[in-house]
Amino acid sequence: MSTFLAFIAKRSQDAAKTFATDVETAQSVKRRSVDVIRVNAALGMAAFKRMDGSGSVFTEDANGNWLLIAGTCIPASAKLRDPAFLLASALDDPYKLARELDGFFALLVGEAGPNPKLHVITDPNGSFHVYSRVVDSGVFVSSSSLVLAATRPVSIDPVAAQEFIATGVIYEERSLYSGVRKLPPATVHEYTQDSHRAKNYWSPFESRTERESMLESADRLWEALTAAAKSVTGIASSPICDLTGGYDSRILNAACKHAGMAFTTTVSGGPSTPDVLISRKLAQVLDVPHSYTPPVAQEPHSIDEAVRLGDGELDATEYACVYEVHKRHTSGFDFSFNGSYGEVARGYWWELLDRDPSVIRPLDIDRVADARFVGLTSSSGLFLKDNRIDLRSHFSGVLRRTLESQIDRSLASQMDMAYIRIRMQRWQGRIASATDQVRPCLSPLGLRRVLDVVLSIPPAHRRRSRVVRHMLDRHAHRVANVPLEHGYPAVPFKIRNGHRFAPLLGYYASRVAARVLPRRAGLGSGVQTGLANDRPGDIVAIPIFDEAALAKFFSNENGSRGDFGAMCRLRTIEGVHQILSRSSID
Template sequence: MSGFAVIYNRHTPLAPQDEKFTTFRRDVVDFKQVGGNVHNAVGSHCAAAKFDTPSTRHHAIVRDAQTTAWLIATGTVLHENAAPDWGLDNLLRDYLETGQRVLTDLDGTFALAIYDPHTNKLIVATDPMGFTSVFYGQQNNRTYVATSALAVAKAVHALPDEYGVSHYLNVGCVYGTITLWSNVRRLPPGTLLEITPTGVTEIHYWRPSLDPAVMKLSLADTIDYTEALFSRLTARHLTSEAPMWADLTAGFDSRLVTMFLAQQSVPFRASCQGPVDSPDVLISMRIAKSLGWDYQHHILPDDWGQQRPAYLARVLGKADGHLDVFKQSSVIWDQDQRAPYATTSVWGLGGEVWRGTVWKQEFWNTGRTRTPNYDRLLSYRVMPSLDPTLFRDPQCAARVRSGVKRHLKSIGDEFADWPNTAQLDRVFTYKATGRSGAQMSAVMGLQRVLAPLNFKESISAAMSIHFRWRQHSRLVRHLMARVNPELAAFPTTDGGPALPMCLSNITKFRRYWISIGKQLVRKASQATLGYSILPPLRDEFDSYPLARWRRETLDILARDNILNIKTMRSAALYDPERLAAFLQTARNDDFKQEPLLSRIITVEMALRTLDTAL
């Protein structure tokens, strides 16, 4: 993958060696760590730079000799008219002839910038799911656009946005256009930004759609339809990507993706990261060995607590300050290990829609009403219960919750005439941009990620399939049993195999139903009482020395006074005494709020990086 930086000056032409553009371009490289081959392009009122890395698919800048128009692409643009060498000359010509309609034919994980000198128009487009992050901000007559939020924030001298920061601290990511900064927006999924001398406009070019005919299919016909769909998408879009990495855990989604890679004879190396006794590692190893798949296990080094601080600043920039730097640092470490073999990875993101997990909290109302329970959605799946007294304003969490509820409801209302399951599917695909999209963008320069379960045809199909066939992973179980029964027979972390449930094998799913019951009790008690009456699930990484690593990392961070309450740039957000107590307990073995601790550190590092404060 690569990245880009663009400046458009609406009122006056831009000098070829504009000093602000030079600084902006350098900041994108520094924050995103995409130093490599740099390609430049200019227009009457704009200048652009594209940064190619070893993971780049679409190299350099596409230029039209006749019109001097140009196109920049980062990520993976899946286009029917793409050249065998993945060149996008045809795409640029199609755009010049037909305009933005050409975008509706695209799929993949990408961002585009196209300049047409005839109209002096610049458009910047996100992929249909918005998994490649693009940010923009304005200062005076200039619009700054880049794949780095921090670079844009620095260029427009943005101040921290208190709601954006509070949203991140309470939810763990940010949704839609929200960032940590005022005057910096993230471009939404399936959207183009049109910039001309007369103004800046956001235009939606794609949204998921539902097919009533698919919804009426029987289970048997749905299995046929889904197998044909995944076989076709895998053959069309992934066969030319080999060699590649493919995530493989003990869950359903990565197993589903690797199953179709194997079916289509696409070479891949499966990988799993975690302690040697993690169920994900143990089961994925067994699967790979039994099926003869190439496999590599990655385990964090024993001194990770001391190594991790060196990753934090790097992770901050690569993830735009939108992801937990503790957790994401292990992801970046993992991508470093992968790079020598291949720079393309296939992830199993998006399987939740296929397996009906996004509307479990509707219980008996599933598919029976057009009114989703958004309060329950927030309590069960969006906002974990945090101690509101940690914040100086005790209403902070309530305010964020109210804002998130309005935001997600506005997205679900796009399908207001459909059952609650369709509305919640739409909400999930939208909010996935906040975390999954940030993760994909964070590994830019190390790995170019594809998520076939999130191709737009796949998502529209999943949302169209009747909810009954997706409950309890019913469709996926039948699909696996048909395509690769040996793979389906292996256990899952949910409990029981990935086989269809029936009377003859019901005893194999005892652990599954017990797990479902315990999960319901945990979430219900957390939502109603503020705490779970059952102990938390065993974390897949519990065998790592997490407490020791946390203390070692905190000791190193203390040298820079990152969490010194007297000098913290974000101190205004917190109750001083409560925060001091929280930070003290963070050194205990039984500390359970490491994600929140890491988010606090992330915000503090972001404010320091741009030399600002709340």
């Protein structure tokens, strides 16, 4: 179970009067059957089955209290794997319980009695997306912003829409819908019939940098990775692990193999692409079964499903292919692991730091905003003047607000926070939240026990993937020796193996060329989509857009259409508008 809808009524309201209709709305939007439902005068809760038929972790006691877990929750102790004990612990002290949990999840507790409460615990990274919406009769909480948008009349948030069209991601607490807000990471929420309290229970950015050698860092990282792999071994009977030609998936698979997990590796793409060829070799080295999925084309039905799975907050054209791959695997595999967050150990985005990453000074926020968030072409001109924002100053503001607590810390710490809290939470987390509606999924490298270690490693060791290469060389040497997708091995550079790093010259030359050569906008070659055409379509009915600007954007005026990515995101918003219109509430 990945989709849920919960509601706590105000004292003068009765949740039972309208909640059945709200559940029907959720079913219509998500096209999923109900797995469990509980409702009384104060509280309502409904959970829906995944596409693969799997359900939810649910329990209730004799007093009418209940517990629901969406996603994958990994308790710190064996006794907390008992749902009844978990419920009792949550009722006793939800904050204390939260500190004992890890994973990709939302945990909900309905507390009955004369003073009913709804407790919500979000996962440490905020990856499993949970949203709230305050209405006249009470407060909704759901794993779907689209479901919350469909429960009552709503409008598209113009700021979120501009973020999405420009970058494919929505940031901070915004959703695509005005009044629907994302709950923050690592937070315990308590909703009563007349109040709301929230308390943070963990931050990865309080880790103290250790004084240690490179080899000590490598060994400590390997220990954390294998411990994380062991903690998820056994949660599925037939898991499948992504495996490509890069660093992150190979360290995940090497750790899973070392932990004794039985799993199958998988890759998708063209048969002669580096990822496909290298993953096959790595699977042979690891001695594990390997599954290959050829490229899949987007079909209109899969694009529509992608809009619903991503709540309109994922580019439906891009995610449709991801969805099709996962759907094909549901018949043979019951869980999916991937290597997301592995890049944090390699100092991702640190190429924007032009000095020692351990230096304590404010990050150049405008530079990061320009390099990582401001699109090649501005989408603001597609909006009515009163709705337009300056994307550069806006994204600089997003960064500044996110980094307020880190300005007295190292450049490395600030960049890590920008990457984890801004990029990974809202981009990777949104993808994972969509995929978990198809079948269970998890990124073990993003578990607390891993991030606590990664962020305490000296920055000099993490830069340019050095600690990862040393770790693989020491603990998974055969895996490290298989060349990466760019042709050089995942081992430390030494004089005696310097010749093996010759492909780096070509790799960096191509990166330089990509920066200096002009980029061409347009539909590209080989792209198959049912979304792009030369008419604005139903999106002109959304009152935040400039109809004339949309018509020009979608036309072939001056020989080229607008940016293809922005075009597909506009079509995604159009898909949302159509879904909400059919619900008669847009």
